[in-house]
Each structure stands twice: as C-alpha cells, then as structure tokens.
Amino acid sequence: QVQLVESGGGLVQHGGSLRLSCAANGRTFSRYTMGWFRQAPGKEREFVAHISQSGESIKYADSVKGRFTISRDNVKITVYLQMNSLKPEDTAVYYCAAKTLYTYDVWGQGTQVTVSS
Numbered sequence: 726q727v728q729l730v731e732s733g734g735g736l737v738q739h740g741g742s743l744r745l746s747c748a749a750n751g752r753t754f755s756r757y758t759m760g761w762f763r764q765a766p767g768k769e770r771e772f773v774a775h776i777s778q779s780g781e782s783i784k785y786a787d788s789v790k791g792r793f794t795i796s797r798d799n800v801k802i803t804v805y806l807q808m809n810s811l812k813p814e815d816t817a818v819y820y821c822a823a824k825t826l827y828t829y830d831v832w833g834q835g836t837q838v839t840v841s842s
Contacts, residue, residue, distance in 0.1 A: 727751045727831050729821050734836030737811055741840070745806040747821030747833055755799040758824040761806045763817035763838075770820070774806065789815075811840045 760775035
C-alpha cells in the first residue's frame with residue numbers, strides 16, 4: 726500500500742510563503758487523486774485542495790483559492806502545495822492523502838504550519 730510522508734512545514738510570518746511536499750512510495754502513485762487537508766486546533770479536518778491523477782483537474786477550497794497552488798510530479802512521486810500570502814488563520818497541521826478507491830483512505834502523518842501575525 727502507498728505510504729505518504731509530508732515535509733516543508735514551519736513557522737512563517739503573515740504574508741510569507743511555504744512549500745509543502747508529500748513524498749509517496751510505490752509505483753501506483755500516478756493512479757491516485759491526491760489531496761491536501763488541514764486541521765487547526767479545536768477544529769475539524771478540512772479540505773484544502775486536490776489534484777487528479779494526470780494533474781488536469783484541480784480544485785481548491787474557497788479560503789485558499791488564489792493563494793495556494795497544488796501540483797504533482799508523477800516521476801518523483803511527490804505532490805506539492807505552494808502556499809503564498811499566508812495568514813494566521815492558515816495555521817494548522819497539513820495532511821496529504823491519496824484516494825486509492827472511492828475516498829481518501831491513505832494519509833500522511835501531517836506537518837505543522839504556523840503563521841505568526
């Protein structure tokens with residue numbers, strides 16, 4: 726089964742940028758829609774963005790549209806989340822996930838993003 730490992734989180738000032746990476750193992754990565762989610766303290770996990778197997782179909786949550794960009798490299802078996810113009814309300818643990826069947830059923834361990842005001 727595919728395994729996912731996120732990296733790239735950290736502390737950044739309001740208005741700054743970060744790029745998250747999610748490295749996968751296995752040869753089946755290119756078959757999966759990949760998503761990014763986040764969970765802030767005391768809140769439920771929420772959808773951030775997803776990208777189809779080929780990268781042709783992309784969707785964003787309204788809260789990040791125009792600021793975040795999801796992309797994938799099927800050769801490097803990695804999905805990215807470029808985050809610009811970060812706001813304190815973007816502070817959360819960010820998770821990547823793979824939709825291997827009909828739902829997101831494989832998750833990474835998460836990476837913390839903290840945006841200071």
